[in-house]
Amino acid sequence: MSCANPLKHIPALAASHLKHEWILTFCLVIALAAVIAPLLVLLGLKYGTIQTLRERLVEDPIFREIRPSQTREFSPQWFDELQSWPGIGFVTPTILPLSSVISVVASGGRNSELFDLIPTAAGDPLLLENGGVVPTDGEVVLSAEAARRSAVAPGDEITVKVTRSRGGRPEHVEERLRVVSILSPRAGSLARVYAPLAFVLDVEGYKEGYAAPSRGWPGDTPQPYPSFDGALLLMPKPMLPIARSGLIINTGFGRIVDGSAKDAAELLGFPVPEELTVYNLLAPGAPVTITNLRAIEQKLRGQTGVLLPYVRGLDMAVDGSRTAPIGLSIDERQAELLGIHSTPWGRFGGTLPENGQLVHVLWPAATPTTATEIAVRAVGVAELDFPLRVAGSTSLSRPVVPVELLGVLRTATQRPIVFNPATDHFEMARGGYRGFRLYARSIDDVPALYHRLKSEGIEVIAEVEAIERIQVLDRGLSRLFWLIALLGLFGSTAVLVSSLYAAVERRRRDLGVLRLLGFARRHVFFFPIAQGIMIAALGLMLGFGGYAALAQVINHAFASELAPGEAFCTLPAQYLPIFCLATLVLATLASLVAAWRATGIDPAEVIREQ
């Protein structure tokens, strides 16, 4: 028996048959191509338009930006947490818009221009994707408009002038900075200067009156102001009713209440002479500030009396035990009236005691101590640790500290305050930032981030709609494509199934002869399958030809709307093998019925058929 393999002759025979009936074959191929070409065009249009729209969005970082729509405070901790959110590409805190205006003069230039100062940091996509580099300290990046107005080029130096008015006097500092790059106009039409966050924060601080020691900019250190719950006025004689009621007008105090020596002892922490008249000055709903107290002192000028501000209910641990120190700042004359010793830090005035005296303490003589420093932990917005320096002793039963210190500690219950041991000063802790610049990693991350920020109660603006519109369009077009593809699929499968089946029926006798010549059932099985695959392959070729031509026409027609390199109708290369494979598999499946039919042909039946 020979080792013949008749199967390998089946494709050639099937091809000869198709060639012999070329008109029918051609019609079939055309029918298939008529389904394939429009499907490809549709797929190409879907892919091309979505891709073009997406790329336009993806290319421009503007579409990945999420901006806060209202100014509010964002704590540094919030930024730390934000960094860990998925989908965050870049985020930096920003400052108040008002604090961000600086005037810029190009070196050699005369005109000064007012520009917006915007913080940036490493990885800022707005800069990096618009032809810029991220500036380091001493460097800036200008927007196209800023560069145009100040007529500078990369590499030039500019002088930045920051102005403020302090105590009614205008002040300014200047800083020379180097322009490292200029952004493309796409980054925005506003005149802006991008600088590292640290510089921007220093500018903000300077405008608020503070110094920036590292840059040599003068100003206040951000010291916390004292605030009080009220003040006691102790007078040797009662006031006339008219003077009494007139006392608090225009001072910020709301009420004046008659009190007793007992009330005073309770509020102040030490007994006061019985013969003094006690008035309690109150400002319901608002803290009492130095300005309020000054206004009262103005009115009392020339009269004998002591104005003693007080703070109630401070929670603190002095040397580990929960004691409330007495807050007292009086001079000799006041001390005489009260019948006690004066305090070394002097009387209560308009400013905080200098030279570290704010944290001085007079220790009760009844419980002498050898320590020079006593640790204090006060409970405020955050825990506040600082040392008290023993500056003497007191005959009073509780430690005596400047009343200004209690005022500061009261403020610390409302605003975060830290103690700086280097300067021996309390400082307002950085409360937070007034905004942020945030870029999502990709446009697909924008909607999720947008909705998450909104759910946290942060009003934000983002191009969510544009992005979601594309996603909706993509989904819609995909559905449409699959619907039409399904329709085409049904049609072309039906055509293939019926044509191949008809071919088998038509060629029954020939297939019978093939059986007679020595082909087994399993060999003729592949005859229609080979034909199905060949027709599909030809249909694919013609279909791709039609697609290529039509895509060319479409892209040409829309050329004016498209940037170079963009195409409305295009298919990624990796789609093509998938498409071809799918078509061939489908053709094979479609030919199975005919193949099964072919195996049923009995040569004995057909050789006599005419």
Next chain:
Amino acid sequence: MASVVSETAFAPMVCLEGLVKTRSQSESVFELEVPGFTVQPGQMVAVIGESGCGKSTLLDIIALVMTPSAVARFEIANGAAGMVSDVAALWANDDEDALTALRRDAFGYVLQTGGLLPFLSVRQNICLPARIKGRRLSQARVEGLAKSLGLAGCLDRMPVSLSIGQRQRAAIARALAHQPRLLLADEPTAAVDKARARSIMDDMQRLAREESVAVVVVTHDVELIVDRADAAYTFETVQLSEQHSRSICRPAEGLCP
């Protein structure tokens, strides 16, 4: 394969004994009985009988495309010397592949109307059996065969463009080209006139002899095979009932030497 191949001292090309084939359609039943039918290698055997007596049925059974209802012995000589294939066993095992392979290797078949594949040229038709056997025909053999059958100018034409007689001769060329050991022809001359039939029959006989191929030829025309056939079989029809007929195939006396 060992079970279906056995060795005999002198193996006939075809050996049939005790064959019964019953064909029925609705009520009518046709029964073909063949007590004994032998074709020796190189022999030309004629099967003669009137229409409907079962000639084609017998040929289909020999051609291995129709299964016998019952058969005592059915052997076909294998290519190797003295080896025979037990067709009865192959049918019993329903070994279609072996039957197909045997048909492919040993047989050539000429149909009543040729049976050329219309989508292949005459040359491709002639070469096809050899090709599916896994052999290449030399062009000289194809040309030689065509020439001896008067088809010299027709080789590269499609079958549709040939006359019926030419088609029939092309079918003979195709049946012989791959050097079968048995040529089966079912009324190869039914579609042509007498003179042409005679020349076709002559060609077939001559080629079969040259190539030492055994031939079984079916015809109802006794004249055509007198003097040509080495043996002849004919049919005896018995009408058992209105619906039931039986046909018995026996060697024809006096027709052949």
